[in-house]
Amino acid sequence: MAKGENQRLKLFYLLDILNTYTDDEHALSMAEIIVKLAAYGVNAERKSLYTDIEELRHYGADIIGEKAGQGYTYRIGNRKFEIAELKLLMDAVQSSKFITRKKSSELIKKLEDQTSKYHAATLNHQVFVAGRVKTMNESIYYNVDLIHTAISEDVKVRFRYFMWDENKKQVYRREGAYYSVSPWGLTWDDENYYMIGYDDAYESIRYYRVDKMKKILLTEDKREGRDRFDSLDMAAYSKKRFGMFDGEETEVKLLCENDMAGVIIDRFGKSTPFLKQDENHFVAIVSVAVSVQFLGWIMALGDGVKVVGPESVVEEMKAEISRLNEMYLEG
Numbered sequence: 001m002a003k004g005e006n007q008r009l010k011l012f013y014l015l016d017i018l019n020t021y022t023d024d025e026h027a028l029s030m031a032e033i034i035v036k037l038a039a040y041g042v043n044a045e046r047k048s049l050y051t052d053i054e055e056l057r058h059y060g061a062d063i064i065g066e067k068a069g070q071g072y073t074y075r076i077g078n079r080k081f082e083i084a085e086l087k088l089l090m091d092a093v094q095s096s097k098f099i100t101r102k103k104s105s106e107l108i109k110k111l112e113d114q115t116s117k118y119h120a121a122t123l124n125h126q127v128f129v130a131g132r133v134k135t136m137n138e139s140i141y142y143n144v145d146l147i148h149t150a151i152s153e154d155v156k157v158r159f160r161y162f163m164w165d166e167n168k169k170q171v172y173r174r175e176g177a178y179y180s181v182s183p184w185g186l187t188w189d190d191e192n193y194y195m196i197g198y199d200d201a202y203e204s205i206r207y208y209r210v211d212k213m214k215k216i217l218l219t220e221d222k223r224e225g226r227d228r229f230d231s232l233d234m235a236a237y238s239k240k241r242f243g244m245f246d247g248e249e250t251e252v253k254l255l256c257e258n259d260m261a262g263v264i265i266d267r268f269g270k271s272t273p274f275l276k277q278d279e280n281h282f283v284a285i286v287s288v289a290v291s292v293q294f295l296g297w298i299m300a301l302g303d304g305v306k307v308v309g310p311e312s313v314v315e316e317m318k319a320e321i322s323r324l325n326e327m328y329l330e331g
Contacts, residue, residue, distance in 0.1 A: 006041040013040045014052055015061060022075035023116040027066065029073050081114045086123060098140055098193045098211050140193065140211045146218060147183050147195055147210070154223050156182050157197075159216040161208060178215075181208070182223035198225025205229075253309035254284045260304040283308065295320045 006013065017036045022028055028036070030046050037044045044052075053074065057063055062077035081089070093099060093107045112120035143159075150157045158178045162170040181197040188194075193210040205228055256264060257280060264272060264284045273285040288294050295317055298305055307317050 007043065009040070010037070010042045010044065011052055011056065013037055013042055014044075014049070015056055018056075018061070018063060018074065018076050019079075020117050023119055024075070024077075026116060026118055027068070027073035027075035029068065029071060033074065076116070079115065081111075083115065083119055083123075086111055086115060086119075090123060098188075100140075103141065139214070143210050143213050143216050144186065144193065146216050147186060150183050150218050150223075151185070153218070156180055156200075156219045156221045156223055157216055158219055159208075159213045162212055162214060172214075179208075180219070180221075181206070182225050184223070184225065184229045186210070198223070198228060200224070249287060250290050250310065250313060251285060251287050252290065252307060252313050254286060254298070255306045255308045256282055256284055257304045258282065260301065263301065263304075290316060292320065 014033070014037065017033060018028070021036070030049060033049060034044050034046070053063055053065070062079075063074055064077045065072045065074050090108055090111055093104050093111070096104075099107070112123055115123070147157065158180055160176060161173045161179055163173060165171045180200040181195070182200075183195050183197040185196045186193060187196060187207075194207045195210055195213070196205065196207055198204070199206040205225070254264070255277060261274070261282070264274075264286070268284070268286045275283040275285070277283050290313055295307075298307060298317070299321075307314055
């Protein structure tokens with residue numbers, strides 16, 4: 001048999017065909033494999049394909065041969081990702097606000113390529129990207145990559161930081177001046193990506209939304225603030241802040257109805273101290289950065305949670321309630 005024009009790529013095409021057209025419910029006969037290889041410009045004989053399949057198995061491909069009538073059919077068994085894992089990854093991609101619609105579609109397509117075309121079709125039925133609120137900053141992926149590079153190379157980054165104005169225009173903070181920050185980590189909170197770093201101007205730890213960082217550059221200056229971060233549990237530090245807004249860190253006592261236990265644990269962790277108050281209530285002791293966002297979170301829980309200490313935080317809550325009362329009832 002004459003060789004096809006892509007004969008040297010035979011093994012690659014054979015593995016692609018098995019990955020694309022076979023799974024636990026679908027298999028290919030040797031005759032079907034020969035036809036599909038021919039479509040790629042590869043001529044193959046049964047005898048040589050038996051050898052090729054053994055070579056692919058030796059390479060690590062889980063190719064299963066099963067008796068079917070007078071011959072055998074072949075399919076891929078175990079893959080890098082199970083269907084349940086792909087569904088989980090797809091859900092994470094489509095629900096992530098910091099990933100743009102365009103990049104979401106691209107990533108989902110790549111995830112579909114990790115299974116057969118039959119399973120990919122079922123996965124595609126559950127993807128609803130268009131209706132989600134998404135970031136509009138396509139450069140976020142490159143920002144994340146640069147931040148990781150800065151951390152590994154122990155250098156600072158410079159960038160400009162923007163906010164949205166009432167005309168839906170991007171306006172740079174600090175009148176367009178560049179920020180100089182020593183990055184120490186990245187965190188994903190409330191569907192947004194944040195860089196945690198030591199800010200030169202404030203001489204303190206600060207959070208920055210990665211999708212609001214523009215014109216990010218690596219510098220040759222070594223990072224600062226190592227002593228601050230060596231003793232910092234970044235996961236615990238992030239948990240204490242609501243919407244990444246800074247405030248004075250305080251130990252707050254919350255009087256909670258018993259059915260609010262899950263809400264408190266979900267937010268602050270299972271190690272949060274619970275002190276029984278009576279048959280229907282307990283007091284949770286939490287360490288938080290007290291801010292308007294934290295007070296708003298408490299209000300959103302309604303009658304189920306009440307700030308009872310310290311007195312300074314109780315007064316802050318009263319002041320915030322008075323402000324809202326004035327705005328909505330007396331305005």
